[in-house]
Every structure is written in structure tokens, then in C-alpha cells.
Amino acid sequence: MSNSPESDQASTQLAKTTCPYCGVGCGVIVSKDEDGYQVRGNPDHPANLGRLCSKGAALAETLDDEGRMLHPQINGMPVSWDDALELMATRFSSYIEEYGRNSVAMYVSGQLLTEDYYVANKLMKGFIGNANIDTNSRLCMSSVVAAQKRAFGSDSVPCSYEDLERTNLIVIEGSNTAWCHPVIFQRIRQAKKDNPNLDIVVIDPRKTATCDIADMHLQIRSGQDAMLFNGLLTHLNDRGEVNKLFVENCVEGIDDALAAAYESSGDVQTVADACGLDREQLEAFYALFARKEKVITLFSQGINQSSSGTDKVNAIINCHLMSGRIGRPGMGAFSLTGQPNAMGGREVGGLANQLAAHMELENPQHRKLVQQHWRSPFIADSEGYKAIDLFNAILDDKIKALWVIGTNPAVSMPDNNRVREAISHCDFVVVQDCMQNTDTADLAHVLLPAITWGEQDGMVTNSERRISRQRSFRDAPGEALPDWKIISMFADKMGFADYFDYTRPKDVFVEFAALSGKENNASRDFDISALADLDDKAYEQFKPLQWPVTFNQPVGTQRLFEDGKFFTPSGKANMIAVTPRSGANAVSEEFPFILNTGRVRDHWHTMTRTGKSPKLSTHIAESYVQINTEDAQANNITEDNLVIVCSTWGEVTVRACISDDVPAGMVFIPMHWNDQYASSAVVGMVVNPACDPHSGQPEFKHTPVSIKPVKKAWYGFLLSRRQIDLSSQDYWNLNKGHKLWRYEMAGNETPGNWADNARTLLCASETDVSWMEYFDQSAQCYRAARLVGDQLESCIFIGPEPHLPNRDWLMALFDKASLDDKEKAFLLSGRPTESSEDAGPSVCACFGVGRNTIINAITKDKLDSVDAIGKALQAGTNCGSCIPELTALLSEAGK
Numbered sequence: 008m009s010n011s012p013e014s015d016q017a018s019t020q021l022a023k024t025t026c027p028y029c030g031v032g033c034g035v036i037v038s039k040d041e042d043g044y045q046v047r048g049n050p051d052h053p054a055n056l057g058r059l060c061s062k063g064a065a066l067a068e069t070l071d072d073e074g075r076m077l078h079p080q081i082n083g084m085p086v087s088w089d090d091a092l093e094l095m096a097t098r099f100s101s102y103i104e105e106y107g108r109n110s111v112a113m114y115v116s117g118q119l120l121t122e123d124y125y126v127a128n129k130l131m132k133g134f135i136g137n138a139n140i141d142t143n144s145r146l147c148m149s150s151v152v153a154a155q156k157r158a159f160g161s162d163s164v165p166c167s168y169e170d171l172e173r174t175n176l177i178v179i180e181g182s183n184t185a186w187c188h189p190v191i192f193q194r195i196r197q198a199k200k201d202n203p204n205l206d207i208v209v210i211d212p213r214k215t216a217t218c219d220i221a222d223m224h225l226q227i228r229s230g231q232d233a234m235l236f237n238g239l240l241t242h243l244n245d246r247g248e249v250n251k252l253f254v255e256n257c258v259e260g261i262d263d264a265l266a267a268a269y270e271s272s273g274d275v276q277t278v279a280d281a282c283g284l285d286r287e288q289l290e291a292f293y294a295l296f297a298r299k300e301k302v303i304t305l306f307s308q309g310i311n312q313s314s315s316g317t318d319k320v321n322a323i324i325n326c327h328l329m330s331g332r333i334g335r336p337g338m339g340a341f342s343l344t345g346q347p348n349a350m351g352g353r354e355v356g357g358l359a360n361q362l363a364a365h366m367e368l369e370n371p372q373h374r375k376l377v378q379q380h381w382r383s384p385f386i387a388d389s390e391g392y393k394a395i396d397l398f399n400a401i402l403d404d405k406i407k408a409l410w411v412i413g414t415n416p417a418v419s420m421p422d423n424n425r426v427r428e429a430i431s432h433c434d435f436v437v438v439q440d441c442m443q444n445t446d447t448a449d450l451a452h453v454l455l456p457a458i459t460w461g462e463q464d465g466m467v468t469n470s471e472r473r474i475s476r477q478r479s480f481r482d483a484p485g486e487a488l489p490d491w492k493i494i495s496m497f498a499d500k501m502g503f504a505d506y507f508d509y510t511r512p513k514d515v516f517v518e519f520a521a522l523s524g525k526e527n528n529a530s531r532d533f534d535i536s537a538l539a540d541l542d543d544k545a546y547e548q549f550k551p552l553q554w555p556v557t558f559n560q561p562v563g564t565q566r567l568f569e570d571g572k573f574f575t576p577s578g579k580a581n582m583i584a585v586t587p588r589s590g591a592n593a594v595s596e597e598f599p600f601i602l603n604t605g606r607v608r609d610h611w612h613t614m615t616r617t618g619k620s621p622k623l624s625t626h627i628a629e630s631y632v633q634i635n636t637e638d639a640q641a642n643n644i645t646e647d648n649l650v651i652v653c654s655t656w657g658e659v660t661v662r663a664c665i666s667d668d669v670p671a672g673m674v675f676i677p678m679h680w681n682d683q684y685a686s687s688a689v690v691g692m693v694v695n696p697a698c699d700p701h702s703g704q705p706e707f708k709h710t711p712v713s714i715k716p717v718k719k720a721w722y723g724f725l726l727s728r729r730q731i732d733l734s735s736q737d738y739w740n741l742n743k744g745h746k747l748w749r750y751e752m753a754g755n756e757t758p759g760n761w762a763d764n765a766r767t768l769l770c771a772s773e774t775d776v777s778w779m780e781y782f783d784q785s786a787q788c789y790r791a792a793r794l795v796g797d798q799l800e801s802c803i804f805i806g807p808e809p810h811l812p813n814r815d816w817l818m819a820l821f822d823k824a825s826l827d828d829k830e831k832a833f834l835l836s837g838r839p840t841e842s843s844e845d846a847g848p849s850v851c852a853c854f855g856v857g858r859n860t861i862i863n864a865i866t867k868d869k870l871d872s873v874d875a876i877g878k879a880l881q882a883g884t885n886c887g888s889c890i891p892e893l894t895a896l897l898s899e900a901g902k
């Protein structure tokens with residue numbers, strides 16, 4: 008299947024829809040030809056203008072029914088929808104009767120569509136009558152919500168993506184945009200090419216792929232962001248960069264904010280020392296910010312996922328407010344949302360401290376409005392349990408029933424052992440998901456099969472407030488149903504049928520849109536009342552729009568606060584006095600390193616979708632811990648060692664990746680791996696549960712840990728056309744390749760007989776196979792391969808050390824219908840024949856171009872630029888996600 012935009016096969020266009028991964032919200036066009044589904048960027052979608060990243064470009068590879076949940080189940084047995092919902096209604100009703108309305112809860116997801124999210128919130132807050140519904144957006148966005156509400160009186164993102172192309176300075180703070188929001192990164196790269204005046208400053212403790220376009224990289228010490236931005240505030244004040252007219256008319260709190268800033272950060276040397284930066288570099292950044300009027304500060308999880316995330320966001324916003332760099336083209340503090348509908352979730356009141364349509368639980372007038380609109384018997388009048396508190400409340404026996412929808416807290420939550428304990432402890436757990444086997448689903452009493460991307464219809468909102476349609480183009484497998492439908496069916500069982508009698512997503516959306524306009528009159532930022540009259544055709548043909556969408560502004564609103572009016576009681580924005588705080592838990596002798604966590608380029612969340620794609624699984628095949636050279640040497644850790652990373656809360660065992668891209672004293676582990684893909688790589692097990700006091704957002708970027716190499720008796724890998732159960736091995740990691748499964752393994756004890764063991768694992772007893780084997784007892788080295796006819800079926804390589812032959816050439820042999828004699832002869836050496844090339848690990852996922860191929864071409868063909876590599880090998884010419892790696896390879900080669 009080709010995702011190349013150049014594909015010339017006749018194909019049928021199926022749908023214009025939206026990518027289901029990150030908050031960039033790219034429009035995609037799905038078509039089908041004789042090779043199957045094709046996915047390409049939608050040139051008319053304003054978020055991406057035809058671009059896609061590697062994940063979006065590989066979406067077609069994820070469109071199968073493998074691993075899908077197909078039927079409702081009770082305790083592992085398939086049942087009818089009626090039986091499953093009847094049981095749920097009985098149990099929820101009995102808990103409510105015996106323990107009160109607060110004894111039941113929902114935990115939902117930024118992956119849900121707006122309509123699903125709205126219905127779930129309506130059910131809980133209006134009909135069950137409590138606010139115990141929180142969302143995984145608590146883990147990524149809630150500090151921005153809290154900070155924007157403090158500053159603007161509303162959870163409003165002021166900017167548009169287009170502002171990135173109209174600015175002269177982009178400060179990328181706490182975000183590996185190149186990997187986490189790749190199409191935004193592509194837009195910035197292009198903007199920089201088009202505008203020689205555009206400077207890029209990256210502020211991040213790690214040197215990431217985003218630094219590829221940076222004019223300046225401030226490798227700040229972990230957690231010191233508020234210190235740095237308080238210092239900027241004092242610098243701007245000292246240099247007369249206060250926009251007096253704007254501050255006088257539109258801003259409050261400047262004196263207190265400045266006093267706090269001078270208190271912590273009045274002396275630039277003190278700030279430089281605290282941040283671990285050179286004074287000259289810091290002053291250069293401050294001077295640059297002061298000099299450039301058009302500045303965007305683009306920030307994400309490096310700011311939000313902190314025990315002082317809300318204050319950090321406010322420290323950034325303070326600088327934009329005081330200098331008037333907001334509400335005008337090319338200016339503003341711009342938060343990038345993590346998930347495809349994190350913003351939509353905030354709109355419908357998805358968090359436990361919100362009401363729908365940006366209304367507030369604590370506001371009696373808002374409660375009355377919402378209750379009237381819903382015609383509901385109740386309305387929640389106090390905030391419910393936020394994510395961390397929710398799972399604690401289960402352990403405290405305060406929550407008896409938990410309904411999890413579209414998320415995997417047994418992987419994604421911090422202090423994960425405790426969260427798993429809570430789910431296991433809970434009297435009644437329902438998991439509604441599209442996948443049968445997730446770490447959370449494995450702990451549930453009732454499973455409800457939901458539809459997923461490609462089958463769903465509804466709306467999502469991206470980071471720039473742009474509402475877009477997701478459209479269905481394939482049938483749902485088994486008995487899977489839309490989330491809004493399942494929730495409505497449950498509501499029916501609970502006796503609320505009249506209030507949830509939706510027949511299609513549009514019914515839900517127009518009800519929600521109408522609510523947003525109720526007694527609004529520009530008093531609330533979120534207003535999409537002009538969409539309340541959409542008929543079926545208009546809903547189907549809906550084109551992306553940025554809210555507010557009102558009768559005065561029916562084409563949407565590109566930029567907020569252009570009139571200098573905010574949504575506070577006074578109409579003025581608030582500058583907030585910020586006292587910087589370090590991470591909640593300090594390093595110690597026992598735990599001397601700071602653990603940082605985040606994404607890799609080609610995976611998404613807990614890999615339920617991207618793990619299906621061989622293209623996406625080849626870039627980084629195994630979980631790892633990135634360790635600075637100095638720290639690795641001091642701890643006797645070498646590349647590819649297995650390492651135990653341990654904190655007060657738990658531990659993981661992952662592969663060592665030694666790199667000075669991470670500073671001494673810090674280690675980094677990706678967030679994606681889980682029990683379905685690895686024996687011990689759930690980084691949430693290690694992450695501390697400290698939270699921001701304002702937002703409840705956990706601190707994923709700062710956990711004190713220790714690192715220790717672990718010596719196994721043997722190490723190995725296994726490649727096989729069929730999946731093999733290796734769950735009994737001491738260490739294993741599963742990865743999907745093209746026409747094969749790849750397993751990395753290690754064990755504490757050497758099996759008595761490797762030959763027997765390998766034959767059992769690889770099913771060598773079957774009759775139609777030929778078996779090749781090599782065993783060097785003294786070197787403790789065992790290798791075997793199983794062929795069916797002349798085709799490679801599986802192979803296994805075992806040795807006493809982690810350094811084993813490169814897998815890439817062996818994996819490429821699985822593409823061949825038959826091996827020639829030379830390939831067979833070289834097979835157990837694991838080294839390519841002279842005539843065949845070992846492409847090396849994947850760099851370009853779109854065109855499958857490996858590292859060795861690129862290095863050889865750079866050397867032999869004297870390629871000296873990314874463009875030259877693209878012309879020669881195609882690498883980097885489709886989605887562009889690998890361009891930072893191509894640049895790094897050129898630099899390594901001295902180009």
C-alpha cells in the first residue's frame with residue numbers, strides 16, 4: 008500500500024476527515040484503490056494545507072480489525088448489548104441508592120469526539136448529578152485551562168496557526184514540536200525560510216529534533232521556566248517595554264506581578280545560575296524578546312506537566328500582557344494541545360471542575376442555564392474528583408463504580424502501581440474502548456465495544472480553536488457502536504430516555520451549539536450558536552471554522568482579544584504574581600537523577616493504533632532510557648545495556664540509549680510502551696503523583712530516580728511471521744515489522760537446552776520446515792532459523808551480551824518470497840551478503856529509507872543538503888518528519 012501523494016492509481020475518494028492523533032488537527036483525504044486505503048493531506052484544510060507527518064501519512068496501515076473489541080462482555084464472556092447495559096444500570100443505581108450519587112464516576116478522553124464528550128458530561132453532571140467525570144486531558148492541558156482562566160477570565164487560546172507565519176520571533180518553550188506537533192514544526196520551518204527576520208528560540212532541558220531550526224537553544228535546568236520568564240518580565244520593565252496604553256486600559260495586577268518577579272528574578276545572574284544558563288545567553292534572549300515586537304511563545308507539556316504548571320503558564324502570559332504582545336497578528340502566548348480533541352473536551356466541560364460550553368460549576372447562574380437547557384433533574388454544584396484524586400477515592404472506597412471511556416489509565420497515569428491497584432480494587436469497572444486488550448481493559452468487569460477513527464462521525468477542535476469534522480468511511484466491526492450512542496443507551500436504562508433521544512451526532516452537536524449561545528451576549532468566550540441551526544446537509548458538509556462562530560461572526564474568529572476586552576468581571580486581563588517553585592520532589596542520594604518523559608516521533612499514546620503500523624514501528628522499536636555520557640560512565644552503563652530506572656513509586660527495565668542530547672543529571676523515557684508491548688516499560692510506574700495545586704495536573708517531567716545496569720544471563724532477539732507468546736520471559740519487547748513480528752528478549756537463567764527451547768518457541772516440529780542451527784557452547788551463542796520452502800519463517804539469535812547482529816538486514820529478508828543460496832549461507836551470521844545492502848534502522852518512515860543507506864549516499868554521492876538527499880533517495884520529501892535526523896546525519900558527516 009502506498010501513501011505517496013504521487014500515487015497515480017485510479018482511486019475512489021471516500022471522505023475528507025481529520026487526523027485522530029495530535030492537537031494540530033490536520034485535515035486528511037481518504038480514498039481507496041485496488042491496494043486498499045490511501046490517506047493524504049487535505050490541501051484545503053487550514054490547519055495543515057496538505058501537509059501530514061509520519062503518523063498521519065501512515066494512517067492507512069492502521070485500518071484493520073486486528074485486536075478490535077467486537078462484542079459487549081461481562082467477566083470475559085460475550086453478552087448482548089441489552090444484558091451489558093442492564094447490568095451496568097442495576098449496579099450504578101444500587102451504588103447511588105446505597106452510597107449516594109458521588110459513589111460513581113467516569114474517566115474519559117481527549118480522543119472522544121465533541122458529541123461523545125458532551126453526552127457523557129450531560130449524563131454525569133445533569134442526570135447522575137455529580138461532577139465525577141474527569142478526562143485524560145487533565146494530564147496534558149489542565150494547567151493551561153487554569154492559567155488562562157486566571158489571566159483572561161476564560162479558557163481562551165488567543166492565537167491562530169497563521170500567526171506563526173506573521174511573527175518575527177517564536178519562542179518554543181517545553182515542546183519537542185518536531186516530534187509532537189510535526190505539522191506545526193513544518194509550518195514554522197517554512198515560515199523561517201520565507202522570512203529571514205524570523206528567529207526561533209528553543210527552551211528545553213533536552214536537545215531535541217526541534218533544535219534543528221533554532222537560532223538559540225536555552226538548555227534550561229529542569230523546572231526553572233517561571234524563574235526565566237519572571238526574569239524576562241523584569242527585563243522588559245527595566246528596558247521600558249511596558250505597553251502603557253494597553254496595560255492601563257486592559258490589564259490588572261501588574262504591580263503585584265512585577266513585585267513577585269523582582270523578588271525571584273530581579274538579578275539576571277541569579278536567574279542564569281538557577282536556570283543553569285550562561286548569563287550572556289540569557290541576556291541575549293531577553294534582548295531579542297524585547298527587540299522583536301511580534302513574538303509568539305509556543306508552549307506545551309514541558310510547561311504544563313509540572314507541579315507549578317499553572318504558574319509557569321501565567322509567567323509566560325504576564326510577559327505578553329505587560330508588553331501588549333497579544334491580540335494582534337503574530338503575537339501571543341500559544342498553547343499546543345496534545346490530543347485531537349483536548350480542546351473540544353474543554354468546550355463541553357470535560358474536566359471535573361467545569362460545566363458545558365465554558366460555563367462554571369461554581370456559578371449559580373451558569374448552573375441554572377445548563378440545567379434548563381438539559382431539562383435535567385440535577386445539576387452538579389461542586390467540582391468532582393480530578394484524575395489523581397479519583398483513583399485515590401476508589402482506594403478510599405468512596406467510588407464504587409468506574410466507567411472508563413477511550414483511555415488507558417493503567418498505562419498513562421502517574422504512580423501507576425497505585426492506579427492499577429485502585430482499578431483492581433473498584434467494585435465495578437466498565438471499560439468502553441475500540442481495542443479488546445489494553446492494560447485497563449484487562450482489569451474490567453464489563454467491556455463495551457466502541458467504534459474508532461474511520462467509523463466515527465462528529466466534530467473535533469484543534470489547538471487554534473478550529474472545529475473540524477471527522478467523517479466515517481468504513482463499517483464498524485462486530486457490534487461496536489458510537490460512544491454517544493452507548494452512553495445514550497445507558498441513559499435510557501437509567502430512565503432518562505427522553506433527554507438522550509439522539510438519532511445521530513448532529514442532534515447532539517446542535518443542542519450543544521445552542522447551549523453555548525444561551526444568555527451569552529459576548530459574556531463568555533465560547534459561543535458557537537450560529538451553528539445551532541445546522542441541518543443534516545450543512546453538518547455533513549461542514550467546513551473547518553474557528554470559534555467563536557456567532558451570528559455577528561458566522562465565518563468564525565481567527566484571533567481573540569483584538570479589542571482588548573477579556574472575560575473577567577472588569578473586562579481586563581489579570582497579570583498574576585508568580586513565585587517560582589522547583590519540582591515537588593527533590594533529587595536525593597538514593598534518587599539522584601530527574602526523570603523526564605515524553606513522546607517519540609512515530610508513536611501515539613499507548614500505541615493501540617500506531618503499534619499496528621510497521622512503518623511507524625521501525626523508527627524506534629523498543630522503549631529506552633536516554634542517559635548522558637557522563638552519567639552512563641559513572642554508573643557503568645553502556646549502550647544497549649538493560650537498565651533499571653527506579654523511583655519511590657516503582658521501576659521499569661528498559662534499554663540504555665546514551666546521548667548528550669539529555670543533560671547530566673536527567674534521564675528521559677518515552678511514554679508509549681505498555682504491558683501489551685513490553686515486559687516492564689510503563690513509565691507511569693515510576694512517575695511521581697505530585698500535582699499542580701490549581702489544576703490537578705500531574706508532574707510528568709520531574710521525578711527523582713536512580714539508574715542501575717542489570718546483567719542478564721542471556722540476550723536475544725526473535726523474528727517471526729507469526730505472533731509468539733513470550734510473556735513468560737524475564738525481559739521482552741514486541742514490535743511489528745513488515746510481514747513479521749520482532750521480539751527483543753533477555754533472561755535471568757540460561758535454558759538447559761537452547762536447541763529444544765528454540766524449536767518449541769519457533770514450532771520447528773512442524774513437518775514442512777527446514778531448520779538451520781548454530782551453537783557455540785563456549786561463547787554461549789545460539790542461532791537458528793526456520794524456513795518453509797525457501798522462505799524465511801522465523802529466526803532466533805541468542806548471546807551472552809546485548810550486542811547481537813543488526814536486525815535490519817534479517818528483517819528485510821522477510822520481504823522475500825524465497826532466499827537464494829548465498830542469503831541462506833549468510834543467514835545465521837546475521838550479516839548481509841556482499842551483494843545486498845543493510846539499510847540500517849529506519850529514518851524516513853514514509854519511504855522506508857534506512858540510516859546506512861543515507862550515510863552511504865552522503866559519502867559516496869557527495870550529498871550535502873536535505874534537498875539533495877530527497878532528490879537521491881526520496882527521504883524527507885513526503886511528511887518531512889525525518890528532516891531533523893537527515894540534518895543530523897549531514898552534520899555528523901561534516902556537511
Ligand code: SF4
Pocket residue numbers: 026027028029030031032033055058059060061062063064188189190191
Ligand atoms: S501533525 Fe501529524 S499526528 Fe498531528 S494531526 Fe497532523 S498528521 Fe496527525
